[in-house]
Amino acid sequence: MHSSTAATGVRRWARPLIWAALCGASATQAAGIDYTLTALGGDVWRYDYTLAPAAGSPAFDEFTVYFDLPQAQAIMAVSAPGGWDAFVAQVDPALPDGGFVDLLHGAGPVVAGSVTSGFSVVFQAGAGLTPGAQRFDLIQSAPFTVVASGLTAAVPEPGTYALMLSGLALLGWAARRQARRQGEHA
DSSP states (O other): OHHHHHHHHHHHHHHHHHHIIIIIGGGGSSEEEEEEEEEEETTEEEEEEEEEEOTTOOOOSEEEEEEOTTTEEEEEEEEOOTTEEEEEEOOOTTSSSOEEEEEEETTSSOOTTOOEEEEEEEEEEOTTOOOOOOEEEEEETTTTEEEEEEEOEEOOOHHHHHHHHHHHHHHHHHHHHHHHHHHHHO
16 A cells, blocks of 8 residues: 555656656757767867757847867868858967857848758867867847857767667556556555
């Protein structure tokens, strides 16, 4: 009797917690900038970004991604999809911040709920360093106003999704098995 009550109590808080972890994490940010990172040899790396403004995010037409020291030493190439203009500020050890890449959408505000990929940056990292998440700002260019800030997020490998789904399937199987046992003992 007591174990059945405890199991029901666990189910009451576990399901919403799992659902929030799976679905709610991406809603906490006005827009997401996801990245994949590719080693090109030596200390040369490439970030490929995907911009995904959430529904209801503030209007913006520009974003900046920062390359903080000592992680990046030289930004060598930038590519952007059509309609986007790029500006690169190289890393300067005399300045407190590292370099950055600023991208401006010439056609006006980015449409909320849209997904834009094709942003790439090739750069040299410090010897032996593996780059990771970066700071970014979403900007309304006229008047110049930072409307949101955040950290870029790595795109999980397909194996990560498979592992997560198999874990959820295992949890479902265990819950059914426990419910069946409780039904037999009732």
